[in-house]
Amino acid sequence: MDDQIVRVISRIIIPFIQVYGIFVVMHGHLSPGGGFPGGAILGASIILYTLAFGAEAGAKMIPHRTSKWLESGAILLYIAIGLVGIGVGRTFLTNRAAGFPMGELGNVISAGFIPFITIAIGIKVASTMITLFHTMIGKDPH
Amino acid sequence: MQILNLILVVFLILCAIAAGRTKDLVSAVVIFASYSLVMAVLWLMLQSPDVAMTEAAIGAGVTTIMFVAVISRTSRIEK
């Protein structure tokens, strides 16, 4: 992959893609979108980076160790948010009754744990897509 | 509106048949990607933008990339 045009253009548009992905994740509870499409967009930006600059540069950007932590950590975050419900005497994954701050209707920080769970899902989906792609294109050592 | 719906559904079925009958796997995957996109448009028409967005990002985007990555590592022509 040594196409100058592809590299320059990717370098320009990848930040925009990432900003859009983060926007979609953050506004999941207010507008269409959410963790799954947002995470997939974020993952796609890294996939584009890998395609333009080669597998090694992509692997350096998100090393295998980091993505391993992100994958487990995202679900553990999800479970931890759910366990708060048990902690305050309600059931697993309780939102309003567990005392999460509800905020103002229509704000980004509102709706209790929903934004946090959306972020956890977004991280999970993005890291999964990146790991899967890097594994799929992986060159054999022999 | 109903006629557009009908056209999209017919297009979907044609895409599905074509994806099955094409011998070149890369073409089949590209047809499948367009199938996913048309499906996303159909879901947009059915008033579920969340699903349409997810299908466009995951179904048409990521799945296609995975397919192409695998075809590049295996063989391209179906016998």
Place this chain on the structure above:
Amino acid sequence: MKHAFLIVTLAGLLIVMSYSFIQMPAIGSEEHPAFNEVSQYYLQRTAQDTNALNVVAVIITDYRALDTLGEATVLFTSVAAVLSVLVVAHPKPNKKMDEENHG
């Protein structure tokens, strides 16, 4: 022969399914059984219950959050499964040193 049998079976399946679909209310009709009190509850109470606007997002992250936990686990499973099929042994730093010491 086998092929013809398959086509006849699939055509039968198609006809049976289409017959059953024709009996249902038309697409978009409000009399549809699925458009019942549960979906009305979701639409009317989401803003009060959770202070969010996107009803679909609220369903997947709050009302049916366990499904989404399961789904994140499906992604984790797919990563573990793909790695278990494709990952190649990368040399371990500790073991290498051991071997060098032995050698």
Place this chain on the structure above:
Amino acid sequence: MFSIHLPVIVLLIPLVTALIIPVIADRNSALLQFVVGSAMILATLLVAIALSGTLRGEIFTYYFGDWLPGLGIEFIINVFSGFMSLLVLFMATLILFYAFKDISHDLPEHLIPYYYTLIFLMLFAMIGMIYTNDLFNLYVFMEILSLTSCAIVSIKRTGKNLLASIKYLMQGTIGSVSILMGIAFIYMASGHLNISTIAETMPAIWAAHPQNVLIALGFMLTGFGIKAAVFPLHTWLPDAHSTAPTPSSALLSGLVVKIYLFAMMKVMFQVIGIDILREVGIQFFLVLFAVAGMIMGSVFAIGQKDLKRILAYSSVAQIGYIMLGIALASPSGLNAAFFHVVSHALMKGALFLSAGAIIYNTGKRNVDDFNGIGYRMPFSMTVFTIAAFGMIGIPGVSGFISKWYLSMAVMEGGHPWILLVILFSSFLNSMYYLPIVIKGFLCAECEGSPNVMGRDSLPASMWIPMAIMAFLIILFGLFPQLIMNITGQMPHLFL
């Protein structure tokens, strides 16, 4: 206070373990074994406490997020789900202790953490499938289960494994898409996903849209039939179960297939309801499939030479027995089916583990090479013999009891001709199990071999699980009331 949350804690323990294994226990096999063992024992103890609660007649219902059952997801833990999850976790504990030594024999070292991760995800999915009372949630757990059960076959990465696994994946996915289609049909007609709520509205749906219910039943029976390897749809099972690593075979044959049968029972009896099933008259066809499976599984097994392949085909026959009990749809039939679920899990587990021990020590898989193997490995061969006697149905072993109760249920249900089939199937079973036992123990030229009736050199983590299973097989054969008292409370939950 704490006991209300037991089900969700039991569900989360395998998940959290699966999540932390890749990050903390990647390079350290002692830590890995400690984490695996302690998680299993903790989960088993907790589920035993939950079962003791349900045995007193309590039924736990757990509403996730405090939403009412129609809106959110509901778990129900009654005697059935408590007992079956205990069975799953108990058997999995034994098999995982066995796996500590055996798996390093089958897999390269860097794959072992992935193997345990996949097994724990599988346990998570199985427990979820047993507990859940929501159709779509059932589907999600089922997908985790089918992915993991393919992955623990393909992890060995030989050509045969990959081929068996992709066959399993293709057929299994057709099955799960069929099930999802069935769920769509039911949702279309009822607008609910909660199993109890659908059951309440079922008479109205049956009056308004009978064709939807029928098509949904057809799709779901096909789908679960593929996944549970009910006879004509069993073609993936022999390859997958025979090529997998030994602990995977024991888990897949002993537990996973039954989870799909339980899900099928949930759909048949709790969603659609026994009245509609009787009205449609589908039970007779299910009885026919079950009977065909009982005969044909054994017939296929007779022609095989590979030991694990024989055991895999024998599973097809045994699923036929369980299916027969379910298809009779009478309290005694279900009772016999549940008893056979327990005894088959123990027997098939013991058979696969002892076969694995023989392969581990001698490397022999072909039955023709088994001359005098009982002189080299008397312990493994004894366990194998006990479990094989159970499969044949010799009195004193738990397999006999399940066949006995099944025969009584058959008589009660008014199909006396099936008795002949059960007898014939037992005869067929003995035709492929007895030659192995005879070859192993009665071998004229082996008397003078060096290790005459010595000890087989197995590590303790391998023979102790086998010994426990063999002991339980005999215990439940002599005192079936230990299980019958519990399974006797289950049929009224379904009928």
Place this chain on the structure above:
Amino acid sequence: MHSLWIEFLDHVNYIGAACLFVVGLYTVITHSNLIKKIIGINIMETSVFLLFVSIGFVSGAKPPILAVGEPGGFFVNPLPSALILTGIVVGVAITVYGLSMVIQIHKEYGTIELDEIVETEKEIKTQIFRKQDDTSHV
């Protein structure tokens, strides 16, 4: 005839979903190429998703996104959309795992046609038997 056409138009998505299901099943069963099989499975899955989303549609309704300050409105059924979001991700997981096995199978056998692989397996088996026979004779 005319009324049947109207009925068909009223249920076009349902019937289209049924057609796609059948086409996907046909692709999975008849093709021996593994990638084609996986495409077929994807088509089957999307057909069920189309059916679900069509169940949730109500004509003249808005997408289920509320607006601040507007008390009510006429929205489509949100539950099927939420279910399908889950379903799409599950489908991707299965697809990717199948593809990873395709890579490994290609490495092992040099082909991704199932019937060729089965032929190779058979040949290997007969060779092993022949070898065993030879050794037993010796």
